[in-house]
Amino acid sequence: MIPGSFDYHSPKTIDEAIKLLDDLGEDAKVLAGGHSLIPMMKWRLAEPAHLVDISRLSDLSYIKENENYLCIGAMTTETALETNQLISEKYTILKDTSEVIADPLVRNLATLGGNIAHGDPANDHPATMLALNAIVVVCGPNESKREINIDDFFLGPLWTALQENEILTEIKIPKPQNDTGGCYLKLERKVGDYAIAAVAVNLEFDNGQCKSAGVALTNVGPTPVRAKSAQNSLIGTDVTDEAIFQACELAAEASQPIGDHRGSEDYKRGVIKTLTGRAIRKAKSRAMGGN
Numbered sequence: 001m002i003p004g005s006f007d008y009h010s011p012k013t014i015d016e017a018i019k020l021l022d023d024l025g026e027d028a029k030v031l032a033g034g035h036s037l038i039p040m041m042k043w044r045l046a047e048p049a050h051l052v053d054i055s056r057l058s059d060l061s062y063i064k065e066n067e068n069y070l071c072i073g074a075m076t077t078e079t080a081l082e083t084n085q086l087i088s089e090k091y092t093i094l095k096d097t098s099e100v101i102a103d104p105l106v107r108n109l110a111t112l113g114g115n116i117a118h119g120d121p122a123n124d125h126p127a128t129m130l131a132l133n134a135i136v137v138v139c140g141p142n143e144s145k146r147e148i149n150i151d152d153f154f155l156g157p158l159w160t161a162l163q164e165n166e167i168l169t170e171i172k173i174p175k176p177q178n179d180t181g182g183c184y185l186k187l188e189r190k191v192g193d194y195a196i197a198a199v200a201v202n203l204e205f206d207n208g209q210c211k212s213a214g215v216a217l218t219n220v221g222p223t224p225v226r227a228k229s230a231q232n233s234l235i236g237t238d239v240t241d242e243a244i245f246q247a248c249e250l251a252a253e254a255s256q257p258i259g260d261h262r263g264s265e266d267y268k269r270g271v272i273k274t275l276t277g278r279a280i281r282k283a284k285s286r287a288m289g290g291n
């Protein structure tokens with residue numbers, strides 16, 4: 001349970017951090033909240049020779065809206081998301097998600113950027129970001145900057161589109177239009193555990209009809225899973241009981257769970273079906289002004 005030895009770097013600016021990553025190459029790893037990386041190092045599943053600590057880059061910690069997007073800095077902690085007024089009022093699905101991650105001690109340090117950059121299909125934010133159609137902003141050497149659609153970001157277990165000399169700096173979430181509501185529901189064995197399975201739903205309504213839908217699943221595949229058929233089945237409907245029933249079936253079909261200590265394949269499909277129905281109902285109620 002003791003990590004291998006490493007050199008510790010504490011850059012003062014994003015540019016300095018990127019230069020370090022570029023110079024040190026594949027031997028270096030970004031350290032944010034450390035709540036995924038340090039356990040992996042203790043188990044010797046990761047043995048970076050250099051850690052580039054970005055936790056002192058305070059300009060990467062913010063939650064703000066501009067004309068079109070909610071912008072969240074990568075170093076924003078789960079606690080900051082959980083307690084932010086704008087998030088509570090307008091982006092309830094993000095509050096739902098942060099609240100069910102680990103325990104308060106972890107949430108005080110764990111960052112949104114780290115949760116996404118880690119690329120763990122068991123992490124909770126990736127499915128929520130799929131449901132919200134988020135954009136991942138990444139900075140690299142020579143002041144390069146690229147925006148990656150969330151659908152192109154998760155490539156496999158612990159594998160993302162990030163290059164080793166890049167830093168995830170911001171998550172952009174399109175501002176809700178019309179009547180929009182979202183919900184994240186997770187079943188866990190005990191408080192603080194990773195999901196047996198979880199479902200993120202975001203619905204936009206226009207004159208009572210579902211105009212767009214995002215449905216995504218946690219810990220039932222090698223990456224977070226976008227349940228495309230389930231989403232499509234809701235669009236154009238009034239999200240009636242019949243439409244919800246069909247979306248639940250389609251979400252369960254889209255999941256690719258494996259049996260393990262958290263439950264059998266069939267059990268997890270059943271969990272997805274049940275949670276999808278509950279999350280759709282809650283998202284619809286929130287879109288219509290309920291809580």
Ligand code: FAD
Pocket residue numbers: 029030031032033034035036037038039074075100101102103106109110111112113114115116117118122123124125162166167168169192193194195
């Ligand atoms: P770190 O651990 O510092 O980094 C994780 C990885 O991302 C590393 O590879 C690092 O190099 C990379 N990275 C981090 N930030 C950046 C960046 N800005 N740019 C580029 N690369 C970056 N998570 C859940 O979602 N749900 C849970 O229920 C849950 N339960 C947990 C329970 C425990 C007891 C613990 C210890 C952790 C749990 N986690 C859970 C994980 C936790 O939320 C992690 O902290 C989070 O996944 C990673 O965020 P971090 O800031 O700690 O990242």
